[in-house]
Amino acid sequence: MNSLDSTTVVQIGIIVKDVEKTAxxxxxxxxxxxxxxxxIASDAFAHTNYRGGASPAQAKGAFFDLGPVQMELIEPVxxxxxxxxxxxxxxxxIHHIAFKTRDMSEARAFLASKGMETVQxxxxxxxxxxxxxxxxxxxxxxxxxxxDK
Amino acid sequence: MNSLDSTTVVQIGIIVKDVEKTAxxxxxxxxxxxxxxxxIASDAFAHTNYRGGASPAQAKGAFFDLGPVQMELIEPVxxxxxxxxxxxxxxxxIHHIAFKTRDMSEARAFLASKGMETVQxxxxxxxxxxxxxxxxxxxxxxxxxxxDK
Numbered sequence: 001m002n003s004l005d006s007t008t009v010v011q012i013g014i015i016v017k018d019v020e021k022t023a024x025x026x027x028x029x030x031x032x033x034x035x036x037x038x039x040i041a042s043d044a045f046a047h048t049n050y051r052g053g054a055s056p057a058q059a060k061g062a063f064f065d066l067g068p069v070q071m072e073l074i075e076p077v078x079x080x081x082x083x084x085x086x087x088x089x090x091x092x093x094i095h096h097i098a099f100k101t102r103d104m105s106e107a108r109a110f111l112a113s114k115g116m117e118t119v120q121x122x123x124x125x126x127x128x129x130x131x132x133x134x135x136x137x138x139x140x141x142x143x144x145x146x147x148d149k
Numbered sequence: 150m151n152s153l154d155s156t157t158v159v160q161i162g163i164i165v166k167d168v169e170k171t172a173x174x175x176x177x178x179x180x181x182x183x184x185x186x187x188x189i190a191s192d193a194f195a196h197t198n199y200r201g202g203a204s205p206a207q208a209k210g211a212f213f214d215l216g217p218v219q220m221e222l223i224e225p226v227x228x229x230x231x232x233x234x235x236x237x238x239x240x241x242x243i244h245h246i247a248f249k250t251r252d253m254s255e256a257r258a259f260l261a262s263k264g265m266e267t268v269q270x271x272x273x274x275x276x277x278x279x280x281x282x283x284x285x286x287x288x289x290x291x292x293x294x295x296x297d298k
Contacts, residue, residue, distance in 0.1 A: 003180025008216030012161065012246060016288045025286045028263070031152025067157030068217045073288075092288035094243035097161060114177070137174045139165045139222075139241035 001110040004099055011070045011098035013143065015086045019075035022092075023062035026073070035062050040074065041081075041122055048122040050080045055120075057081035082120045082131045082141065096131060098143035104128055107144050116142070150259040153248055160219045160247035162292065164235045168224035171241075172211035175222070184211050189223065190230075190271055197271040199229045204269075206230035231269045231280045231290065245280060247292035253277055256293050265291070 016022040019037050027034040040059040041048045048055045057078045064071040074095065076083035086095050101107040108118050111132045119141070121130040127147040134142050165171040168186050176183035189208040190197045197204045206227045213220040223244065225232035235244050250256040257267050260281045268290070270279040276296040283291050 004178055007179045007181070007213075009161065009218045009220070012158065012243075014288050022286070022288060025263070025283075029153055029260075029287070030156045032156070064156075069158045071158070090239065090242070092284065093239070094161075094246070094289055097243070111178075114174070134174075135241065137171070138178070139163050139171060140243055 001106040005101045006099050009097050013072045013096040015095045016073050016075055016092050019060045019062050019073050037062050045123045045125045050120045055080050059083050096141040096143040098145050101144045101146055104146045150255040154250045155248050158246050162221045162245040164244045165222050165224055165241050168209045168211050168222050186211050194272050194274045199269045204229050208232050245290040245292040247294050250293045250295055253295045
């Protein structure tokens with residue numbers, strides 16, 4: 001692999017302190033109903049790994065489909081996670097942009113060859129994700145998303 | 150106006166220290182040629198206004214069209230500007246997400262009624278922009294874009 005599979009941004013992830021409150025503010029902004037707040041990394045599919053070790057950290061999320069891009073609000077619950085680390089060190093703000101990948105291992109290896117390490121990875125019922133720290137090279141964290149189907 | 154005109158994210162803006170270098174890293178990531186670095190807010194159309202006063206601040210930019218969303222890399226040049234302020238207070242990172250609007254004044258007034266103030270506005274040969282500070286309510290800065298055509 002010599003580049004990412006896809007250059008289409010599919011998600012923007014924002015870390016917030018209070019997902020109910022912030023999701024309410026976005027719903028008002030967009031003139032839509034507030035989406036349901038859902039648990040993230042809370043089930044048997046999570047397998048959350050943070051900087052090389054298993055982590056019990058979870059999050060609460062709210063998702064807005066904004067045309068072709070999904071906005072994900074994330075409130076960290078517990079630690080350690082990239083979500084909790086970001087809130088503690090940066091405060092609220094945009095945490096990541098996400099791209100789809102066909103082969104998670106290859107994509108992670110390609111990014112590692114550019115000096116960008118995976119800081120957290122895990123899964124859900126339907127796929128896997130990895131957060132790759134491109135702060136030095138790209139000014140942000142990338143999320144890779146792999147969907148089983 | 151009771152909500153934004155559009156809920157489609159059209160641009161993600163990232164503040165960087167060295168736009169040539171970071172644009173090169175993104176080009177390598179995406180397997181494409183590095184886009185040209187172009188001046189921002191440098192011509193007679195700029196009329197840059199920062200927190201209520203005219204500002205000579207400029208920037209250097211590089212643009213990547215990532216599917217339906219454009220990624221804008223911004224290196225602040227001079228001050229004062231929201232770009233320079235962000236780099237100084239946050240370091241490199243994602244500065245804004247942008248939405249199109251048909252009526253800039255109405256959109257700014259709607260956001261102001263929600264406690265979100267315009268921190269910078271200006272124009273280019275073809276349109277106008279406004280950065281609105283939603284950090285407290287939304288966890289980010291919004292950019293409103295109005296295209297003349």
